[in-house]
Amino acid sequence: xxxxxxxxxxxxxxxxxxxxxxxxxxxxxxxxxxxxxxxxxxxxxxxxxxxxxxxxxxxxxxxxxxxxxxxxxxxxxxxxxxxxxxxxxxxxxxxxxxxxxxxxxxxxxxxxxxxxxxxxxxxxxxxxxxxxxxxxxxxxxxxxxxxxxxxxxxxxxxxxxxxxxxxxxxxxxxxxxxxxxxxxxxxxxxxxxxxxxxxxxxxxxxxxxxxxxxxxxxxxxxxxxxxxxxxxxxxxxxxxxxxxxxxxxxxxxxxxxxxxxxxxxxxxxxxxxxxxxxxxxxxxxxx
Numbered sequence: 001x002x003x004x005x006x007x008x009x010x011x012x013x014x015x016x017x018x019x020x021x022x023x024x025x026x027x028x029x030x031x032x033x034x035x036x037x038x039x040x041x042x043x044x045x046x047x048x049x050x051x052x053x054x055x056x057x058x059x060x061x062x063x064x065x066x067x068x069x070x071x072x073x074x075x076x077x078x079x080x081x082x083x084x085x086x087x088x089x090x091x092x093x094x095x096x097x098x099x100x101x102x103x104x105x106x107x108x109x110x111x112x113x114x115x116x117x118x119x120x121x122x123x124x125x126x127x128x129x130x131x132x133x134x135x136x137x138x139x140x141x142x143x144x145x146x147x148x149x150x151x152x153x154x155x156x157x158x159x160x161x162x163x164x165x166x167x168x169x170x171x172x173x174x175x176x177x178x179x180x181x182x183x184x185x186x187x188x189x190x191x192x193x194x195x196x197x198x199x200x201x202x203x204x205x206x207x208x209x210x211x212x213x214x215x216x217x218x219x220x221x222x223x224x225x226x227x228x229x230x231x232x233x234x235x236x237x238x239x240x241x242x243x244x245x246x247x248x249x250x251x252x253x254x255x256x257x258x259x260x261x262x263x264x265x266x267x268x269x270x271x272x273x274x275x276x277x278x279x280x281x282x283x284x285x286x287x
Contacts, residue, residue: 012090013074016097019104023095026117027068030175031107037117038175044120047175048183050112051076056183058085062118067094068102069114077114120173126164126203129191130210133161134233135281138193138214140166140200140249141240142270148172149180150271151238156184158278159285163190164235166249167197201252207235214253216245217273219266221258225277228257229284236277238270 016023026045029035037043045065048057054077058064067089069077074094081089103109130136137160142148148170155163163172169192171177172185193203204214212233217225228234237253239245244267250256259268259276267273 012092013094013096016095016101019101023066023093024068024097024101024105026066027102027115028105029107036175038173040120040171040173046118046120046173046186047178048116048118048186049110049175049179050114051080053179053183054114054116055081055085056186057116057118057178058088060118060183060186061121062186063121064088064092065117065119066092067114067116068097069094070099070102071096073113124189124191126191126193126206129162129164129189130207130212130235134285135160135278136162136164136207136212136233136235137274137278138164138166138235138237139169139239140237140245141168141243142238143168143170143240144270145170145174145177146180147241147269147271149177149185151274152177152181152185152188152190154271154275154278156181156188158275158282160188160278160281163188165190165192166200166203166237167195168240197246198248201246201248204235204249204252208254213255215277216250216253216256217259217277218244218250218256219258219261221256223255223257225257225259226280226283228255229277229281231284234281236274236281238274238277241270 026037037045038047046062048054074096099113137155172190178185193200195203207214212235213231214235215228216237237245237249
């Protein structure tokens with residue numbers, strides 16, 4: 001199906017031949033750490049890249065603003081969109097520009113040749129994420145955007161219902177997190193728990209009151225991971241690379257679980273560890 005013909009979106013395509021055009025401000029300086037448009041304190045936009053991720057942004061809860069691409073990439077996107085996605089995409093402008101103009105505006109070469117921007121939606125409350133859920137991931141101190149993106153991709157692939165953030169975590173809507181997650185950070189519900197580095201753990205009581213078994217993943221765990229997953233509701237806690245979960249967090253959980261490791265190795269990357277936990281949870285649910 002061609003979204004242009006189905007939705008008359010062809011009328012929305014605007015050619016841009018000047019990198020300084022203000023209509024490119026949504027994607028300007030994507031490589032500048034202090035002025036990029038996806039900074040929460042700046043424009044606070046959500047930026048999606050490529051033909052796999054842009055459709056996920058289109059159908060997400062984040063209000064679409066514009067689509068930017070080379071002519072060939074816009075044509076591919078138009079053919080790939082479903083009817084419902086095409087209707088949404090037709091409500092915003094599509095900007096056609098060369099790869100060189102896009103690179104000049106963004107600050108680097110975007111070989112995927114396709115971007116979309118959206119406004120941030122109001123963040124969900126923790127209750128909106130955990131009510132009705134059976135499996136949750138909970139992060140503390142995870143500051144690496146690629147790890148957050150990989151974790152969301154793993155969560156989406158293995159049936160995790162939502163993600164909760166404790167203290168000191170990086171922005172999950174940073175462009176790199178969105179890209180590494182393959183857009184799943186836009187579709188898996190997430191929320192931030194209230195509190196500081198030493199007080200957010202009190203929110204774990206809310207999960208316990210909702211029937212969740214809270215499981216800390218740590219090399220010093222007292223039980224093997226798979227023995228902690230066989231219960232109706234589970235919240236799986238993972239921490240930062242190197243330091244892992246704080247003692248405050250682990251003390252507030254029901255179980256400390258470990259992944260048995262070969263001699264000489266004590267832990268795995270946080271996203272990898274989380275993926276193993278998600279898989280063991282799937283196995284427990286399957287019986």
